[in-house]
Amino acid sequence: MSEELGLRERKKLQTQRSLWHAAMALFVERGFDDVSVTEIAAAADVSKKTVFNYFPTKEDLVLQPLEERLDEPARIIRERAAGESATAALRRHFLAALAARDVVTGLNDSPAVLDVQRLVRSTPSLTRRAYAFIARSEEHLARELSRQAGQADIAPRVAAAQIIGVRNVLYAENLRRLLDGESADAVYPDAVACAERAFGLLDDGLGEYCVRRE
Structure with missing residues (x-):
């Protein structure tokens, strides 16, 4: 069977x-x-x-793989090891994804992936769907942060917005350089340095949400 x-x-x-x-x-x-x-x-x-x-839907033919990773930031934080801060877990995961040339980092220069990226950027209905995905991912993360912190106020939502914002900025910068013709291998060292810097700034800004998990 x-x-x-x-x-x-x-x-x-x-x-x-x-x-x-x-x-x-x-x-x-x-x-x-x-x-x-x-x-x-x-x-x-x-x-x-x-x-x-x-x-x-027809949009799903392009973006369904993205939808399957909707809960990823929340899951990373939810499943992090005891003693690891939320931002440390996110940094670790993002750096590993860069090394693996994961599409969620924007650092994948395979022709098929770049074709999808160009298609999304040039098609309004797909662009709207991609932005809606970002908003929903942020909502999932805010709920997880709220659950862990035992808070239902605005603070978890602000933290989630900062986290998703950092990931999006890194993604957009990596993708911009690939669409301008650079290779993923050439961009990789700078991508790592930018990620380290960005997550360091995130550490400084999130305060209580960087407290290590007991």
């Missing part, structure tokens, strides 16, 4: 990837707004219903 489940999951993942690649090829060639879901289904040799089974 477990082997059958594993096979079904692999087939689902294969279909999902096939749909994503078909959609992105069309989007890059013609633009997001000029491609229909029907055309994507035809390119992937599936039904339109199948597309919507995997991606509820």
Whole structure:
């Protein structure tokens, strides 16, 4: 039974990837707004219903991987080790993500990733969706900080805004340089230095939220 489940999951993942690649090829060639879901289904040799089974909206075809990481900042803080501050956990995770060229850091120069980045920046509906994701991620983080601090006032929301703001600034700077033609490897040393500096400033500003977890 477990082997059958594993096979079904692999087939689902294969279909999902096939749909994503078909959609992105069309989007890059013609633009997001000029491609229909029907055309994507035809390119992937599936039904339109199948597309919507995997991606509820056309925007999801581009941004669903981002949505799957909505709770990541809150999770990092929630799962940090005893004795580690919130900002130390975030710094550690971000530096590891830079080294891994994780797309959430903006430091991934694979052609497919950069195609997605350009598409999001040039398509208003995708840009709005990306900003909505940032706001929702901040809300998740604020709730987690509030839970840990035992506070329901404005302080956890301010802290969450600062944390997400730092991550976004680092992401945007790394991506800007890649879109200007630099390689991820060339940008990496500066990206690390900027992250260290930014999280240091975050440490200075967050006060009680940098208290180590007992």
